[in-house]
Amino acid sequence: MTDRPLHVLILCTGNSARSILAEDLINEKGAGRVVAHSAGSFPKGEVHPHALVLLKRLGRPTGAFRSKSWDEFAASGAPQLDFVITVCDNAAGEVCPIWPGGPLKAHWGVPDPAAVTGAEREVAAAFAETYERLAKRIDAFIALPLENLDHAALKASLDRIGKLDDGAVQ
Numbered sequence: 001m002t003d004r005p006l007h008v009l010i011l012c013t014g015n016s017a018r019s020i021l022a023e024d025l026i027n028e029k030g031a032g033r034v035v036a037h038s039a040g041s042f043p044k045g046e047v048h049p050h051a052l053v054l055l056k057r058l059g060r061p062t063g064a065f066r067s068k069s070w071d072e073f074a075a076s077g078a079p080q081l082d083f084v085i086t087v088c089d090n091a092a093g094e095v096c097p098i099w100p101g102g103p104l105k106a107h108w109g110v111p112d113p114a115a116v117t118g119a120e121r122e123v124a125a126a127f128a129e130t131y132e133r134l135a136k137r138i139d140a141f142i143a144l145p146l147e148n149l150d151h152a153a154l155k156a157s158l159d160r161i162g163k164l165d166d167g168a169v170q
């Protein structure tokens with residue numbers, strides 16, 4: 001691939017929960033080797049409060065997170081993307097902008113914790129479960145020899161990772 005950090009765009013329709021959690025995880029685990037950004041096709045305009053509560057509880061900084069449009073990453077001056085990963089089924093089915101550089105695309109759908117209603121502990125548990133599910137996938141992603149795999153091997157690996165915790169792949 002390249003000697004610069006690899007850039008990943010995590011997409012979700014609202015860019016308020018799942019994509020924010022994945023952005024945090026990749027930036028933490030990528031340790032500068034892999035840099036994540038997140039965006040949405042129809043951003044909510046704010047990060048879901050439960051996502052921020054979870055990240056704060058885990059000791060993660062939250063001040064830089066914002067809900068933003070994917071258009072920012074298709075515009076001139078945007079980071080060159082190496083990967084675009086959707087984490088919600090709606091975003092996966094949408095017609096995405098043309099990403100400069102032709103990044104590798106994958107779908108890692110996970111249930112939306114923001115859709116969970118009920119007691120505070122149930123909602124918090126849904127966010128924690130989503131975080132853990134994403135963490136397993138991101139651990140597998142970061143462990144790949146990203147700089148040494150060819151396009152086909154990377155695509156196959158990303159697709160396999162997207163099935164982790166679905167019961168299909170162990």
